[in-house]
Amino acid sequence: MAVTTAERAATPTKRRKNAFSDGQGTLAAILLSPTLLVMFIVTGIPIVMSVTESFFRKNDGIDPVTGAVKSGTDFVGIQNFTDIFAHPATVAGVFGSMDRLINAFLNTTVFTIVCVILETILGVIMALIMAKAFRGRGIVRASILVPWAIPTIVSAMMWKLIFNTSGVANKVLGLADNPILWLADNKYSQWAIITADVWKTAPFIGLLTLAGLQTIPAEVYEAAKVDGANAWQTFTKITLPMVKPALVVAVLFRTLDTLRMFDLPYGMIGPNKYSVETLSMFAYQEAQQTRYGQAAAYSIFLFFYIVLVAFLFVKLLGADVIGDEELRAVNAQRKRMKELHKKQAKATKAVRTTITSGGSAS
Amino acid sequence: MASKHSLGRLALSVLATSAVLASAACGSSSSAAGSSSAPADDSWNTKGPINYVQGKDTSGNVKSIIDKWNAANPNEKVSLIELSESADEQRAAMIKNAESKGASNYDVLSVDVVWTAEFAANGYLAEMPNVDTSGYLKAAVDSGTYFNKLYAFPSTSDGAMLYYRKDLLTAAGINAAPKTWDEMKADCAAVKAKGVTIDCYGGQFQKYEGLTCNFAEMVNSAGGEFLSADGKPTVNSDKAVAGVKWAVDAFNDGTIPKAALTWKEEESRKAFQDGKLLFLRNWPYVYSLANKTDGSSSVAGKFGVAPIPGLTGPGVSTLGGHNMGISKFTKNKGTALAFVKWWNSAENQKANTIATSNAPTWVALYTDPELTSKFEYLPVLKSSIDNAKARPKAVKYGDVTLAIQDAAYSALNGQAAPKAAMDSLQTKLEGLVK
Numbered sequence: 001m002a003v004t005t006a007e008r009a010a011t012p013t014k015r016r017k018n019a020f021s022d023g024q025g026t027l028a029a030i031l032l033s034p035t036l037l038v039m040f041i042v043t044g045i046p047i048v049m050s051v052t053e054s055f056f057r058k059n060d061g062i063d064p065v066t067g068a069v070k071s072g073t074d075f076v077g078i079q080n081f082t083d084i085f086a087h088p089a090t091v092a093g094v095f096g097s098m099d100r101l102i103n104a105f106l107n108t109t110v111f112t113i114v115c116v117i118l119e120t121i122l123g124v125i126m127a128l129i130m131a132k133a134f135r136g137r138g139i140v141r142a143s144i145l146v147p148w149a150i151p152t153i154v155s156a157m158m159w160k161l162i163f164n165t166s167g168v169a170n171k172v173l174g175l176a177d178n179p180i181l182w183l184a185d186n187k188y189s190q191w192a193i194i195t196a197d198v199w200k201t202a203p204f205i206g207l208l209t210l211a212g213l214q215t216i217p218a219e220v221y222e223a224a225k226v227d228g229a230n231a232w233q234t235f236t237k238i239t240l241p242m243v244k245p246a247l248v249v250a251v252l253f254r255t256l257d258t259l260r261m262f263d264l265p266y267g268m269i270g271p272n273k274y275s276v277e278t279l280s281m282f283a284y285q286e287a288q289q290t291r292y293g294q295a296a297a298y299s300i301f302l303f304f305y306i307v308l309v310a311f312l313f314v315k316l317l318g319a320d321v322i323g324d325e326e327l328r329a330v331n332a333q334r335k336r337m338k339e340l341h342k343k344q345a346k347a348t349k350a351v352r353t354t355i356t357s358g359g360s361a362s
Numbered sequence: 363m364a365s366k367h368s369l370g371r372l373a374l375s376v377l378a379t380s381a382v383l384a385s386a387a388c389g390s391s392s393s394a395a396g397s398s399s400a401p402a403d404d405s406w407n408t409k410g411p412i413n414y415v416q417g418k419d420t421s422g423n424v425k426s427i428i429d430k431w432n433a434a435n436p437n438e439k440v441s442l443i444e445l446s447e448s449a450d451e452q453r454a455a456m457i458k459n460a461e462s463k464g465a466s467n468y469d470v471l472s473v474d475v476v477w478t479a480e481f482a483a484n485g486y487l488a489e490m491p492n493v494d495t496s497g498y499l500k501a502a503v504d505s506g507t508y509f510n511k512l513y514a515f516p517s518t519s520d521g522a523m524l525y526y527r528k529d530l531l532t533a534a535g536i537n538a539a540p541k542t543w544d545e546m547k548a549d550c551a552a553v554k555a556k557g558v559t560i561d562c563y564g565g566q567f568q569k570y571e572g573l574t575c576n577f578a579e580m581v582n583s584a585g586g587e588f589l590s591a592d593g594k595p596t597v598n599s600d601k602a603v604a605g606v607k608w609a610v611d612a613f614n615d616g617t618i619p620k621a622a623l624t625w626k627e628e629e630s631r632k633a634f635q636d637g638k639l640l641f642l643r644n645w646p647y648v649y650s651l652a653n654k655t656d657g658s659s660s661v662a663g664k665f666g667v668a669p670i671p672g673l674t675g676p677g678v679s680t681l682g683g684h685n686m687g688i689s690k691f692t693k694n695k696g697t698a699l700a701f702v703k704w705w706n707s708a709e710n711q712k713a714n715t716i717a718t719s720n721a722p723t724w725v726a727l728y729t730d731p732e733l734t735s736k737f738e739y740l741p742v743l744k745s746s747i748d749n750a751k752a753r754p755k756a757v758k759y760g761d762v763t764l765a766i767q768d769a770a771y772s773a774l775n776g777q778a779a780p781k782a783a784m785d786s787l788q789t790k791l792e793g794l795v796k
Contacts, residue, residue, distance in 0.1 A: 067479075067483050069484050069485070069757060165620075185771060272764055289760045289761060290457060
């Protein structure tokens with residue numbers, strides 16, 4: 001279907017100015033408008049409101065006679081952002097003393113990098129196990145997916161018990177006599193969070209990778225066998241490249257998710273613990289102190305960070321999030337047209353061309 | 363021109379973050395405080411149905427009190443709104459109600475003693491007119507007062523007590539509870555000399571509001587003060603630092619087990635009930651739970667209570683409790699005020715104390731024979747509350763308590779020397795309390 005549409009789109013007719021339009025643009029716009037409207041209401045308006053909010057700050061001067069707080073908010077421009085550097089609120093985290101936002105930024109980044117790497121490795125291993133045909137596969141698949149099905153705040157409570165001073169973790173590690181205080185506020189707290197997060201979300205990567213694995217035809221593996229490839233070669237030359245589109249999307253989702261991490265550290269270690277405080281936790285704490293302007297500013301900081309990471313992902317790893325083959329074909333066509341036009345301009349003589357090739361849809 | 367493709371990408375990232383942003387955008391109503399003019403007197407006569415708001419009713423007794431009121435006042439019905447068990451969430455819900463000018467219809471609020479300044483200064487609570495507070499605990503009345511005006515009526519109070527293992531102390535030949543920290547340490551040594559394996563002292567040292575309470579007791583019991591009489595921070599005085607130093611040394615020499623750095627009320631209660639602690643600093647609620655004979659407590663009948671010890675004499679407890687405030691945005695202020703007074707009458711407080719074991723604010727109840735026979739700890743609690751000091755009254759209390767917790771946790775964890783921690787706390791408080 002994709003190919004036929006692309007071909008139709010590529011067939012030029014005299015009525016239309018745009019060679020790629022199939023004349024259904026208006027209909028498409030009408031059909032899409034309810035979705036766009038909902039998107040605008042649920043994401044557009046809050047974002048605009050947050051951005052506006054971030055330029056204001058609550059008045060916090062106190063009347064010396066009545067003790068009343070002066071009412072209203074002041075427009076402070078980008079001061080909520082610049083104060084991060086101009087008036088840093090220094091806290092002591094695992095990475096030394098620094099501004100609370102920078103500390104939260106580093107925590108978020110470290111959590112994301114470490115967690116996603118570990119989750120990807122474990123997730124792929126899980127997927128490979130789940131893809132094998134063996135007796136009791138259903139049970140193995142179900143049990144691998146259980147951690148992912150448990151609500152995060154519940155797993156936070158669970159791991160809190162495990163990492164309790166007199167909990168299982170210290171006993172298993174043989175530290176019952178000189179226990180590690182995982183739930184205090186130190187580098188061990190970070191590892192407790194990483195452990196819990198990996199446990200909880202490696203199955204997610206496993207599941208998406210499994211879906212990718214199942215699209216690889218058996219013939220390729222048979223061919224590899226005939227050619228005498230060993231298991232490692234089969235994995236690196238066939239499985240990995242062919243599962244890459246699915247895997248990259250899974251990793252992208254996990255990355256964006258981990259950047260927003262909140263409930264696990266909040267539920268397990270608690271608020272205001274600088275060794276595990278993430279950006280969203282910090283923004284939440286600021287909102288709790290009724291500093292909505294600052295909270296909005298920090299949320300926007302996180303927002304741009306996530307947008308940047310998502311952008312880099314799509315550019316560098318070529319994550320195909322949309323997965324629209326038709327669109328890709330049209331874009332390829334458009335690119336060819338552009339080059340053609342350039343050539344024509346260079347030749348400076350009008351040559352009437354007809355595009356015959358369809359999209360390079362695979 | 364944005365192609366459809368890049369729009370899609372944008373939409374994806376937008377979706378990914380909108381949840382975070384939305385949470386910040388929620389509280390965006392800008393001005394709330396309003397001018398705090400004197401209360402218009404006629405507004406205190408309006409009567410009608412109201413809502414009473416408090417945290418989750420764990421005692422199960424609130425409903426029956428309200429039923430009693432409703433039976434007597436059918437035209438001024440009170441409905442109960444229960445909020446979360448978490449104090450932070452209660453506070454957030456009450457602020458939301460006020461910032462939206464009473465959209466949640468909260469009329470009478472159960473206000474933690476440390477919220478009074480913030481709620482009063484921001485104009486969330488109505489100033490109470492001509493209310494007679496004689497006969498109530500002075501400390502409790504003061505905790506509901508801001509700039510010499512009463513914003514919240516004293517309802518329940520709270521003070522810390524020292525729970526001690528009477529059986530073990532008697533076996534070691536000690537007949538009285540320790541009055542100073544050094545005595546307490548000596549008692550521990552004496553008990554351990556008898557071959558008992560037990561940790562000495564425990565409190566609530568996890569990083570949360572309980573740490574502020576415990577830390578304040580360390581400072582105040584050593585003769586230090588957070589704020590001087592004229593409201594200036596004085597946390598790096600020699601006496602205050604001496605209190606902190608004692609606590610730090612106690613962690614270092616094992617008097618307080620390291621695990622206490624992760625304890626809240628319940629964890630420390632459990633350690634005491636399991637027989638792992640000789641001395642425990644905790645609130646009165648522990649008394650009945652630790653005396654349970656259903657097997658949940660291994661120390662039932664084996665412990666006693668005493669005022670908390672200090673550096674050179676009896677310690678100074680941190681004042682806790684809840685007061686009842688009236689929202690500035692409530693329509694039926696007359697009913698609200700009558701309900702608050704009725705709820706906290708001597709008779710109702712007595713019934714409530716029997717049902718919930720909350721500490722009353724009506725002074726005479728502490729010597730009421732019926733109550734003292736049921737709650738043997740009441741005289742101890744009375745002396746604890748009489749000596750108790752309130753936590754700093756600050757509009758930005760959230761920042762103040764976090765600054766205190768930062769200093770306390772870094773000192774107790776050994777990341778900062780006591781003096782250095784208190785110096786940096788002094789600097790922070792000077793910026794916060796003006």
